[in-house]
Amino acid sequence: MNGGLRGEEEELVHEISSTSSVYADSEMLPLVVLALSALRAAAVDPADYSPLLPAPLSQSNGSVTLGVSSSLAFEVNCTSAYDTRRRSDTPRSCSRGVCTSALAAACAA
Amino acid sequence: MFAWGVHECAGSCVRRVTIGVGNASQVLQLGVDESYTLTVSASGDVAIEAPAVWGAMHALESLSQLVVWENATAGYELANAPWAIVDAPRFQHRAVMIDSARHFLSVGTMNRQIDAASYGKLNTLHWHATDAESMPLETAAFPSVAAKGAFARKFVYSIAQQTELVQHAAERGVRLMLEVDMPGHNYAYFLGKQSGLMADCPNTLAPVSNEFWKASFDPTNPALYAFLDTFIGELAGRFPEQVLHLGGDEVVYQCWNESVKIRAYMKQHGMTLPQLYTMFERKVHAIAARHGKSVMTWDEVFSAAQSVLPKDAIVCVYRGVATLAAAVKAGFRAVQTAGFYLNTGFDYSTGGEIQWYDVYSHDPMPENLTAAEQGRVLGAEACMWSEDVDDFNIDQRLWLRASVFAERVWSTNATLAARVHPWPPTRENSNSVTGPADIVVRMMRHRCRLLQRGIRPEPFNTRDVFPRRNRWAQCETFLPSVHSMKVT
Numbered sequence: 001m002n003g004g005l006r007g008e009e010e011e012l013v014h015e016i017s018s019t020s021s022v023y024a025d026s027e028m029l030p031l032v033v034l035a036l037s038a039l040r041a042a043a044v045d046p047a048d049y050s051p052l053l054p055a056p057l058s059q060s061n062g063s064v065t066l067g068v069s070s071s072l073a074f075e076v077n078c079t080s081a082y083d084t085r086r087r088s089d090t091p092r093s094c095s096r097g098v099c100t101s102a103l104a105a106a107c108a109a
Numbered sequence: 110m111f112a113w114g115v116h117e118c119a120g121s122c123v124r125r126v127t128i129g130v131g132n133a134s135q136v137l138q139l140g141v142d143e144s145y146t147l148t149v150s151a152s153g154d155v156a157i158e159a160p161a162v163w164g165a166m167h168a169l170e171s172l173s174q175l176v177v178w179e180n181a182t183a184g185y186e187l188a189n190a191p192w193a194i195v196d197a198p199r200f201q202h203r204a205v206m207i208d209s210a211r212h213f214l215s216v217g218t219m220n221r222q223i224d225a226a227s228y229g230k231l232n233t234l235h236w237h238a239t240d241a242e243s244m245p246l247e248t249a250a251f252p253s254v255a256a257k258g259a260f261a262r263k264f265v266y267s268i269a270q271q272t273e274l275v276q277h278a279a280e281r282g283v284r285l286m287l288e289v290d291m292p293g294h295n296y297a298y299f300l301g302k303q304s305g306l307m308a309d310c311p312n313t314l315a316p317v318s319n320e321f322w323k324a325s326f327d328p329t330n331p332a333l334y335a336f337l338d339t340f341i342g343e344l345a346g347r348f349p350e351q352v353l354h355l356g357g358d359e360v361v362y363q364c365w366n367e368s369v370k371i372r373a374y375m376k377q378h379g380m381t382l383p384q385l386y387t388m389f390e391r392k393v394h395a396i397a398a399r400h401g402k403s404v405m406t407w408d409e410v411f412s413a414a415q416s417v418l419p420k421d422a423i424v425c426v427y428r429g430v431a432t433l434a435a436a437v438k439a440g441f442r443a444v445q446t447a448g449f450y451l452n453t454g455f456d457y458s459t460g461g462e463i464q465w466y467d468v469y470s471h472d473p474m475p476e477n478l479t480a481a482e483q484g485r486v487l488g489a490e491a492c493m494w495s496e497d498v499d500d501f502n503i504d505q506r507l508w509l510r511a512s513v514f515a516e517r518v519w520s521t522n523a524t525l526a527a528r529v530h531p532w533p534p535t536r537e538n539s540n541s542v543t544g545p546a547d548i549v550v551r552m553m554r555h556r557c558r559l560l561q562r563g564i565r566p567e568p569f570n571t572r573d574v575f576p577r578r579n580r581w582a583q584c585e586t587f588l589p590s591v592h593s594m595k596v597t
Contacts, residue, residue: 052174053555054230054516055528056196061189064151067118068176068185073125078133 123187126155126172128165135161137279138351139487143232144197147171151191164197166282167230171196174558200473200488202444203518204233204286205511208492210240210297212499213264220277225508225564227281228555229515234278235354235490237288238266241322244297246271246289250339254301271347279349286405287348289341290356292326292389299324305332310367323361328389329374338396345400352423353397358407360386383413391417405444408432415439423487434475437485445473445489451510456497465513465552466534469525473518489518508566509556516548550581557584 050059135141145164148156155172159165171194179186205226207214214222223234238246244258247267259265266274278285299307299314308327313320326333345353362382365371375385390410397404398419405423412432418424424436424443427450436443448471454462473489491514493507516525526532529548552569559566561584569582 050528051177051551051554052171052194053512053551054519055524055551056171056194057521057524058196059192059194061192062151064121064190066149066151066153066187066190067120067122067182068187069118069122069124072123074128075125076128076130078130 118184121151121153121190123149123153123155123176126157126169128157128168129159130162130165131158131160133162135163136349137163137232137282137284139284140201143167143201143230143282145171145194147192147194147196149175149187149190149192153187153190163232163282166227167196168194170228170230198230198232198519199521200486200518202233202488202490203231203515204235204444204488204490205231205507205514206235206237206446206490206492207503207507208237208240208495208498209245209266210237210243210290211495213243213245213260214495214503215500216266216270216273218500218503219274221504221564222507223274223278223281223283223285224562225504225511225559225566226515227283228558228562228564229512230519231511231515232282233284233286233490235286235288235492236274237290237354237494239289239297240294241296241324244295244301246344248340248343250343251301251303251336254298254303256301258297258301268347275348275350284350284352285348286350286352286354287344288354288356288405289344290358291337291393292328292357292386293324293360294322294356294358295326296321296324298326303336305330306336308364308368309370310364312367313364320363323364325360325364326389327368327371328365328385328392329371334392334396337393338399341393341396341402342400345397345402351401351403352405353402354405354425355393355397356407357390357410358427360409362386387414387417390414394419394422408436408443411436411439411441415441425490427492430475433473433486434478434482437475437478437482440485442485442487444487446492449473449489449491449514450494451491451507451514452494452496452498455506456494463510464536465510466536468510468513468517469529469548470533470535471517472522489514504565505567508559508564509552509569512555512559512566513548513552553581557581560584 050056050061052059141163142160143164145157145159145168147168148154149172157165157168157172159168175192176185176187178184205222207219207222209219219234219236226232226234243260243264245255245260245265247255247265249268255265256262275285295307296314306326307314308325310324313323341353365382365385371385375381380388390406391414394404394417403421403423404419405425406418408424408426408428410418410422411424418441420440422441424433424441425446426433426436426443427446429447430445433443433445433447449463449468450458450460451463451468452458453460468491474483474486478486491507491511493503493511495503498506520528528551531538534548549569556566556569
């Protein structure tokens with residue numbers, strides 16, 4: 001009966017079997033599994049979808065799936081010059097006075 | 110941004126990320142603006158706006174978390190576009206504390222903890238670098254202290270390695286806050302043979318004593334302050350972080366009381382042991398201020414010596430919410446570590462294990478504070494004391510729970526209540542998850558991210574989580590790099 005089911009569906013079968021003797025080993029089982037799967041999927045409101053950790057302060061999203069280009073380009077626009085203050089005791093590898101990020105360095109360039 | 114070859118996508122694709130930074134000169138320090146906005150259009154245009162670089166870096170982390178590998182297309186995808194995210198942290202001080210004095214942690218291990226912190230938008234690594242067991246910080250002025258005070262010469266953090274750690278952290282938006290614990294917890298200085306530092310307490314310092322951790326500096330010796338002026342001055346120059354942690358915890362008067370010299374000093378000046386402690390704190394804070402540092406201390410200093418604490422001092426609370434409330438009511442800034450000792454229960458301690466739901470259910474902010482008092486609660490730290498932790502288990506012991514902590518201190522209570530079901534999570538209800546948006550799936554997914562990026566967090570128990578065979582429960586299914594990840 002379960003030979004063609006995938007992992008999540010097997011879980012559903014387990015759940016159904018353990019909670020309802022009516023559907024266990026029933027011919028209707030595959031149909032019930034499909035229906036429950038659809039319900040599970042429908043229960044995930046796209047507006048409630050968030051893969052982020054930590055969760056952001058606010059978010060809204062839609063349902064379009066985008067590909068990601070292998071030649072993804074980043075463009076950095078900075079509205080002020082990067083601080084190049086120096087301190088005499090700053091180690092060589094922090095030669096900009098404060099050790100800072102590559103992103104800040106991009107702003108300085 | 111991505112480590113593997115990606116099939117070139119057709120149609121709507123993310124091809125360009127535009128990053129706008131309002132003020133690129135904002136230095137990474139306590140209180141820097143970390144807010145950002147991130148938008149992804151339905152056609153794939155990605156725009157990041159942030160007042161400072163540090164917020165833009167958080168936005169890039171968020172963007173990376175939106176992108177997933179899809180086996181079906183053998184490429185990366187960004188689902189559920191268009192996106193509009195407005196984000197900012199709840200607390201300005203969000204730290205993990207690691208202890209490299211009880212067991213040495215290699216630079217590589219420390220860098221991994223910094224990396225993992227940044228993936229959760231934690232912004233501070235509190236480095237408890239010295240303790241009774243070892244003093245591994247090399248200084249140019251006093252090289253023998255580390256050479257002899259470390260477990261062995263190979264367990265010394267060279268000056269170059271200290272600088273490397275500072276740089277590594279800064280490049281990831283993480284403040285590296287050094288702690289040099291004093292006047293107690295410093296038997297290792299005694300081993301360093303630097304004369305004039307230690308109180309003469311022969312019983313405590315006896316080679317067979319199991320009370321070595323009670324050894325203390327001699328606060329009556331002018332040579333101590335000359336040493337500390339040079340020592341702190343050198344470290345202050347090497348560590349650009351504005352805040353220096355000077356410990357101050359668990360000063361046991363037994364050692365001072367043993368010392369004939371110190372007892373004579375106290376009698377001559379009409380001082381008590383607590384007054385001696387206060388005198389030390391006043392002098393060492395003045396030294397730190399002279400080298401341009403604000404000081405963080407463990408909360409005993411607030412309790413015993415608040416009269417000499419400068420008002421810019423930050424109280425690092427580990428003895429409960431009431432102490433935190435008292436500190437901010439007294440006008441000091443404070444951070445909470447009580448309830449976030451993630452070593453507890455897994456080590457020598459008698460307390461219970463801190464589980465992920467314990468972390469979530471513990472709000473660092475005490476109740477019944479005024480708005481001004483709340484403003485002085487800077488944040489919290491997840492602490493990993495390392496009596497039972499070293500290079501080989503710190504990843505598993507600290508993560509994934511520290512990632513949960515990261516969300517606790519970044520997200521507002523309202524956000525958590527909306528994203529963590531049921532709320533608040535407890536031992537009893539922690540298996541009653543409701544769906545893919547729930548924290549359990551996000552935790553599983555974050556663990557996969559950490560694995561993908563070279564961290565080795567402990568697995569999450571998915572036994573009772575539905576569906577058990579969630580796509581994120583077995584990371585290797587969806588993360589092509591896991592199988593080939595180099596284990597060192």
